[in-house]
Amino acid sequence: MAEALQKHTQEERKILLIEDDNVIAEEIVSTMNCHGFCVKHIDNGDAGLEAALNDEADVIVVDRMLPSADGSGMDGLSIIENMHRQGVYIPVLVLSALSDVDDRIDGLKAGGDDYLTKPFVIEELVLRIEALLRRPSDTRVTKLCVGPLEMDLVERRIWCNGSEITLLPREFRLLAYFMRRPGQVLTRAMLLEDVWQYRFIPRTNLVDVHVGRLRRKIDLPNQESLIQSVRGVGFQLRVSD
Amino acid sequence: MFGGLVSNCVFLTDLFKTAIFRISFMALLAMAGVLVAQFWLIYTHVESVEADRLTKILTEDADTLSHMPLERLKYVVNNHIVDDLHIFVSHIEVFTSDRKPIMGNIPTWPQGLETDGKLHFVKMRFQNGRQYFLHVLAVPLSNGHVLVIGCGLRFLIEQKITLQRAMLVSVVPVFFIALLLSIALGYRALSRIKEMNIAIKKIMGGDIHERLPVRAKQYDGVEQLANSVNHMLDKLEHLVEDIREVGNNIAHDLRTPLSRLRSRLERALVMVESEDSCKASYEVISQAIGDLDQCLAVITALLRITELENTRRKEGFSLVHLGEIINDVYDLYEPIAEMENKQLLKHFAEEDIRVLGDKHLLIEMLANLVDNAIKFTPEGGSITLSMKSMREQVILTVTDTGIGIAPEERQSVLSRFYRSDKSRHVSGCGLGLSLVKAIISLHEIEMSINSGPNGIGTCFCLVFHKVCENLEFCKAKVIAS
Numbered sequence: 110m111a112e113a114l115q116k117h118t119q120e121e122r123k124i125l126l127i128e129d130d131n132v133i134a135e136e137i138v139s140t141m142n143c144h145g146f147c148v149k150h151i152d153n154g155d156a157g158l159e160a161a162l163n164d165e166a167d168v169i170v171v172d173r174m175l176p177s178a179d180g181s182g183m184d185g186l187s188i189i190e191n192m193h194r195q196g197v198y199i200p201v202l203v204l205s206a207l208s209d210v211d212d213r214i215d216g217l218k219a220g221g222d223d224y225l226t227k228p229f230v231i232e233e234l235v236l237r238i239e240a241l242l243r244r245p246s247d248t249r250v251t252k253l254c255v256g257p258l259e260m261d262l263v264e265r266r267i268w269c270n271g272s273e274i275t276l277l278p279r280e281f282r283l284l285a286y287f288m289r290r291p292g293q294v295l296t297r298a299m300l301l302e303d304v305w306q307y308r309f310i311p312r313t314n315l316v317d318v319h320v321g322r323l324r325r326k327i328d329l330p331n332q333e334s335l336i337q338s339v340r341g342v343g344f345q346l347r348v349s350d
Numbered sequence: 351m352f353g354g355l356v357s358n359c360v361f362l363t364d365l366f367k368t369a370i371f372r373i374s375f376m377a378l379l380a381m382a383g384v385l386v387a388q389f390w391l392i393y394t395h396v397e398s399v400e401a402d403r404l405t406k407i408l409t410e411d412a413d414t415l416s417h418m419p420l421e422r423l424k425y426v427v428n429n430h431i432v433d434d435l436h437i438f439v440s441h442i443e444v445f446t447s448d449r450k451p452i453m454g455n456i457p458t459w460p461q462g463l464e465t466d467g468k469l470h471f472v473k474m475r476f477q478n479g480r481q482y483f484l485h486v487l488a489v490p491l492s493n494g495h496v497l498v499i500g501c502g503l504r505f506l507i508e509q510k511i512t513l514q515r516a517m518l519v520s521v522v523p524v525f526f527i528a529l530l531l532s533i534a535l536g537y538r539a540l541s542r543i544k545e546m547n548i549a550i551k552k553i554m555g556g557d558i559h560e561r562l563p564v565r566a567k568q569y570d571g572v573e574q575l576a577n578s579v580n581h582m583l584d585k586l587e588h589l590v591e592d593i594r595e596v597g598n599n600i601a602h603d604l605r606t607p608l609s610r611l612r613s614r615l616e617r618a619l620v621m622v623e624s625e626d627s628c629k630a631s632y633e634v635i636s637q638a639i640g641d642l643d644q645c646l647a648v649i650t651a652l653l654r655i656t657e658l659e660n661t662r663r664k665e666g667f668s669l670v671h672l673g674e675i676i677n678d679v680y681d682l683y684e685p686i687a688e689m690e691n692k693q694l695l696k697h698f699a700e701e702d703i704r705v706l707g708d709k710h711l712l713i714e715m716l717a718n719l720v721d722n723a724i725k726f727t728p729e730g731g732s733i734t735l736s737m738k739s740m741r742e743q744v745i746l747t748v749t750d751t752g753i754g755i756a757p758e759e760r761q762s763v764l765s766r767f768y769r770s771d772k773s774r775h776v777s778g779c780g781l782g783l784s785l786v787k788a789i790i791s792l793h794e795i796e797m798s799i800n801s802g803p804n805g806i807g808t809c810f811c812l813v814f815h816k817v818c819e820n821l822e823f824c825k826a827k828v829i830a831s
Contacts, residue, residue, distance in 0.1 A: 228646055279681050305682065307713065312721055318685045341636070 122242060124148045125166035127157035127188065128204065129175050133227075137170070140231045146238070154183030161192050166199055168241050170234070171221075173205035186219040193220050200241040202234070232342050236294050243293065253288040255346060256335060258327065260288055269327050279304075280323050287336060287346040296343035320344055364540055371536030378528040382521060389517045396509055404485055404501060405469045411439055412467065412489045412499055420493060427454050441484060441500040444491070456498055460486050465496050472500075542572060558587045600652070604645050611641035651781040658711070658788040669704045669817060670712055672744060676735050679716045683724065691729045694720070698737035703744050705814045707793045715789040718782045719748045719810050727752035727807070744814040751807040760799040 124146045128134040131152065138148045149164065151157045154175040161169055169192075173185040183191075189201050203221035217224055223237050253260040257270045265281060267274050276284065286304050287295070297316040301307050320336055328334050337345050365371055415423055427442050443454030451457060460472040465488040474482050486500030545563045552560040561583060562576040614634050621631040680696050687694035705712075716735075723733045731751040738745045755763055764787040790797050796813040803809075 277681070307682075307710070307717075312686065315682065315686060318689050321689075322685045 121145075121147045122168075123164070123166045124238065125157075125160055125164055125169045126150045127152075127154065127161070127169065127171040127175065127185070129153065129172060136231060137234065140235060141238075144235050154185075154188060158183055158188045158191055161188060161199070162195060162197055168238050169199050169201045170238070171201060171203055173203055186221075189220040200244075202237055202241060204229075204234075230342075233296050233298060236296050236342065237299065240290070240293060240295075240299065243290070253285065255288045255291045256348060257329075258284075258288060258335065260285060267327075270329070274326055276323075276326060279319070280326065283319060283323055284327065287344070291346050292348040294339045294343055294345045299343070316344075365533065365536045368536040368539050368543070370539040371532050374528070374532030374535055378525065378532060381528065382525055385517070385521045385524070389513060389521075393510065393513050396513070397506060400506055400509065401469075401485075404505075408439065408469060408485065408487045408499055408501065409467070412487050412497060415442075415499065416489045416491055416497055420491075423491075423497070424453065439499050440502050440504070441486070441498075443498045445488075445496045445498060447494045447496065449496070452495065454498075456486075456500070460484065460498070460500075463488050463498065465490055539572070546576065553583065558583070558590060600648070603648055607641040607644045611638050611645075614638040614641065648781070651785065655781065655785055655788045658785070658792055664792065667706050667708055670707050670709045672703045672705055672712075672737060672746065672814065673698065673701070675709065675712050675716060676737060676746070678713055679720055680735060682717060683720045687724055687733060690724065692724060692727050693732035694724070694735070695732060696735040698735075699739075701739065703737065703739055704817050705744065705793075706817050711789050711792070715786050716746075716748070718786050722782055723748055723750035723752065723808070723810075726750065731807070739816075742816050744816055746812045746814065747809055748812075749802050749807065749809040751802060754801060754806065755799060755808050763799070 122145070124141060126134060126137055126141075126148050128137070128150065129152050134150045134152065138150055141148045149160065149166070151160050157171065157175070160166075161171075171185040171188055175184050185203055185205075189203075192199070192201075200222045201220065202223045202225060203217075204225055204227060206227045222241055225234060225237060251261065251263045253262065259268045259271075261267070262285065267276060267281065267284065283300070283304050286300065300316050300320075324334050324336055327336075333347070335347050337347055339345050415426065418426065423444070427444060441454070441456050443456035444452045445459060446452060449459040451459075456474070457477060458474075460470070460474055462472050463470050463486055467487065467489050469485050469487050472484050472486055474484055476482065483503050484500040485503075486498055488496050488498045491497050542563075549560050549562045561580045564573060564576050564580065615638050618631050618634040618638065621634065676696055676698065680694060684694045720733060720735070727733055727750045733748065733750045736747050736749070738747075764783050787797075790812065794815070798811045798813075800809045800811060801807070
């Protein structure tokens with residue numbers, strides 16, 4: 110994953126974690142430390158909001174449901190609302206034990222930038238934080254270029270090493286999503302949610318099949334694939350060339 | 351003995367509390383009241399008729415007597431007294447003009463009497479000290495004397511007594527018979543309620559197979575109520591059994607991966623202890639995580655089904671193009687079918703068919719059906735998505751050439767965790783079709799499961815209601831239902 114960290118390698122990337130479950134928090138903190146993040150953990154909403162306003166974190170990870178001593182309840186969503194009211198816009202990832210789709214929508218409406226349902230794979234959390242730290246390239250860009258690939262977003266055409274490739278609309282969107290995030294590891298769940306906008310699909314290998322198809326169309330024979338599998342996690346568009 | 355008395359008392363108070371007793375008792379009271387009123391009316395009528403008659407007789411008699419010659423009058427007055435032949439006229443007296451008695455049986459001038467030839471009602475005290483009420487009438491005689499004739503209330507009193515007797519004879523037995531009847535009815539109702547209470551206590555005690563007693567021949571309100579309660583109990587029993595079965599299935603489905611997980615972790619522990627190769631323990635631990643994921647997937651799917659069964663979601667319904675949904679699911683699954691060497695086909699006229707629903711849920715439903723169809727279709731087989739538009743309905747079918755579902759299994763495949771014997775080898779948590787069922791019942795889609803063409807494979811047939819022009823109206827209708 111080392112190459113995925115390019116942008117922030119020099120500077121320490123600060124994460125604020127507001128989570129009341131100490132066991133999960135400990136796991137998150139140690140994993141994030143391994144990935145070179147500096148994590149500050151706070152276990153209640155009120156102190157969490159204060160830290161969010163003053164600590165200048167790069168990303169905030171907040172649990173949707175937080176206990177509070179006096180019952181006045183500063184839960185995850187009201188922390189985000191308070192931050193926004195005070196003009197603080199830091200990317201926020203909301204963690205929740207609720208799987209309800211409506212809750213996910215609530216979470217995003219309240220200003221969360223991403224939403225992850227418990228139980229989750231910690232690796233997935235790390236990758237989503239990475240994604241939040243490096244928001245995709247400007248949406249106004251009409252041409253994308255990654256390695257041998259060249260994409261015209263207006264005319265919806267794509268070339269590899271100068272020769273044009275025809276892709277189905279779905280495949281085009283998938284590749285565009287990869288090309289906007291070169292070198293970044295994208296999990297299956299992220300692809301399903303963002304490219305297909307689905308959240309509950311019965312088969313886990315569905316994304317793999319689609320990526321496999323895309324590979325066959327864009328890869329050159331006898332060469333390493335442009336989209337690489339990251340073991341147990343997801344896929345990554347290769348940039349080193 | 352004492353206990354018996356107490357229980358009798360309790361029984362009686364219970365009896366008096368029964369609705370049927372109260373109603374019949376009230377009817378009884380009303381009836382008695384009506385009877386008494388009737389008798390009172392008859393009595394007052396008779397009384398007034400009698401008074402008229404008396405007035406007439408006394409006036410006529412007074413007229414006759416006043417025109418008699420004095421000697422004759424004397425004779426008649428004396429005869430009246432001596433012979434006691436008076437039937438109507440019981441009292442007669444001739445007074446002087448200054449109201450002194452001359453002859454007859456009224457010793458003093460009755461108080462309040464005027465010599466006006468009209469009937470007066472007076473109270474008189476005689477020598478024997480008894481008081482009488484009399485109707486009296488005074489007429490002047492030709493010689494300046496005054497003739498007073500009167501009659502007692504004997505007839506009226508007799509009539510009153512007769513009527514009272516008649517009333518007692520008719521009202522009292524009726525009252526008692528009705529009272530007995532209402533007690534009997536109340537007792538019957540009470541005993542039925544008691545039987546039902548015993549049954550209900552048994553049911554509350556946990557015996558869900560118990561039912562309320564129903565007497566086959568009678569079909570009154572209580573019986574109907576008992577019947578519908580029994581139907582409700584049947585339904586509840588069915589649901590409880592369902593839940594019990596689901597509970598068993600959850601336990602079973604979780605136990606398998608959990609026990610595998612346990613033995614894997616045990617092995618990992620031994621490996622770590624004996625400082626076995628790190629790679630091997632990595633393998634074991636990642637397998638263990640896989641097992642755990644399987645458990646979590648089961649739990650997530652169950653929570654999701656529960657969430658979908660909450661109809662609150664209907665509020666978020668909007669117009670959805672069915673064709674788009676089919677295309678989306680086709681795009682999603684076509685590569686999978688191809689990879690597994692199966693054919694995914696779609697057949698429908700590209701027309702604008704819209705239904706009311708939640709787009710994501712409908713996609714999820716169709717994805718589950720297609721996923722299922724692909725799973726159970728052997729290599730070389732095909733899965734067809736088709737849509738037909740009827741007058742007010744749209745029929746969407748998912749047909750496969752797979753192993754098929756036996757007719758007797760077609761209902762049970764929709765229940766949670768159901769796994770056909772034929773499908774034991776296929777992976778999955780057994781909740782896909784229950785999820786489909788939850789989504790179709792949320793959308794009020796009718797679904798039937800049939801054999802595919804030529805009896806091969808399975809055909810899931812979904813009947814949607816086409817959306818009418820007025821969206822708000824449709825929405826209101828769906829939410830209301």
